Amino acid sequence: MTINAPRGTVDILPKDAKKWQFVENTIKNVCNRFNYEEIRTPVFEHTELFQRGVGDSTDIVQKEMYTFEDRGGRSLTLRPEGTAPVTRAYVQNKLHGSPVQPAKLYYFGQMFRYERPQAGRMRQLNQFGAEVLGSANPAVDAEVIGLAMMCYQELGLRDLKLVINSLGDNESRKNYRNALIEHFTPHKNELCSDCQTRLTQNPLRILDCKTDRNHPAIQTAPSMLDYLNRESKLYFDQVKEYLTMMDIPFTVDKNLVRGLDYYNHTAFEIMSEAEGFGAITTLCGGGRYNGLVEELGGPNTPGIGFGLGLERLLLALEAEKIELPVTEELDCYFIAVGEEAEKQAVRLTYELRKQGIQIDKDYQDRKMKGQFKAADRLHAKFVLILGDEELNNQVINVKSMQTGEQKEIPIPEMVHYMNEMLQGGKA
Structure with missing residues (x-):
């Protein structure tokens, strides 16, 4: 169910x-x-x-x-x-x-x-x-x-x-309350059941009634301003x-x-x-x-x-057709290919997050093509690619999703480089 x-x-x-x-x-x-x-x-x-x-x-x-x-x-x-x-x-x-x-x-x-x-x-x-x-x-x-x-x-x-x-x-409100009771009492039976109760409990609430809002007695009721x-x-x-x-x-x-x-x-x-x-x-x-x-x-x-x-x-x-300036962008998406690259991706993703960078990665064992599609859906600005070749050379391939440009960055320089790119630097 x-x-x-x-x-x-x-x-x-x-x-x-x-x-x-x-x-x-x-x-x-x-x-x-x-x-x-x-x-x-x-x-x-x-x-x-x-x-x-x-x-x-x-x-x-x-x-x-x-x-x-x-x-x-x-x-x-x-x-x-x-x-x-x-x-x-x-x-x-x-x-x-x-x-x-x-x-x-x-x-x-x-x-x-x-x-x-x-x-x-x-x-x-x-x-x-x-x-x-x-x-x-x-x-x-x-x-x-x-x-x-x-x-x-x-x-x-x-x-x-x-x-x-x-x-x-309190004095003004009391005087106005008495004036409303005097005004509405002749019309009591014409009012809804709630307003009939309000007449003795809190007659000001009659003015706020959704049922009787168009009743002539409400339209001609005395003004609070006259009793201040x-x-x-x-x-x-x-x-x-x-x-x-x-x-x-x-x-x-x-x-x-x-x-x-x-x-x-x-x-x-x-x-x-x-x-x-x-x-x-x-x-x-x-x-x-x-x-x-x-x-x-x-x-x-x-x-x-x-x-x-x-x-x-x-x-x-x-x-008013106002679009709030909220973004659906992601700073980076990490693509790892291979068992060892996946292990390093877990470590590096966490390290980048500790340094204030917004990043996500694949957790569904998708092929590289599927991971790129995921990066697109998340509107990632950059994709970080790590495979066997990159691991051997201790670099990460950084691709700008806006320009398509790619650059190999040494792993120890990764955090500094990404912070620079995300702050408006050029690849």
Whole structure:
């Protein structure tokens, strides 16, 4: 019986892995320029972390988490998002006590959500995220947004749209919550069952509903911006001013609330406007989450961050027809003919690898013609040929696959010669 990968998961094969590596390395380079450091958290956490951190009323907690009991009867959950685990690690390891503040962190990780699989949205998804903990400065909000934008731009994406909103502080959010309850209550029976529950639990989530998105009541809902108090308005104005100074265009969307309970003040999404990208255009989402550290047992610590899906990033690159500069070339391929030559090939191949040269050899006992074909398939730049005659003369025949030129090189000079050729020397 053939066993396939579970629904909603995919294998990243070697032909695609180099693209992933290029994307990840590009993002790591951007993070380094912004002085963000990598953090790695467990793939599974105590379920309570997401119930308290993400919020009981969210779709993630109610419908999408992979939760199980371990042999000790503890409820554990495969992480569905990255902010709560990073915040938990920040509290548990007392990073708030470090003299270097704020803590500027980034992560790459696999997330798990039980939802209907579609292009770029898998049940096991790969996510990059960044979090800044320890600063309530609006300039940090602009920096985090700028980091996300630069990651996309460094990879060549141009058809991007940044959408921002403010959810205000606790006072503003409370006033807005009451206004939404008053607005939606007359329409309660017209809303989907989820939104009827959200009306009392978290009415802001109604604005984010995929089922009722076109309902007239949502279109005419009051704007969060009208309920911001003076401090929240000033904060949002400063964020917008910084983005303008950084030459990052943005659009304000009063209905942008994001799907997690911990957000307050700045919320944002980055979308692809590339033709043919699809109906779901969001590439990245994030925002400020002051209060989450306290909720998880830490001191009063402001935070802001985002998460972006790598699968959707790669789809956006395809939509904009961007070819990543990944190569399929191999530096050298070693062809050995004869039993003694094969023994020497094993030794010399390992020696060349120790010196930093990328090289492979035949392991299927193919004839010389078959080995040359293998070198072609691997796009080898040079072929090193060793047979009985070369062994007697203590040389290796080096052939350039680009020019066809061949040259005999003494074995003791092999490493130096190949390094010179691979760095642009002439045979």
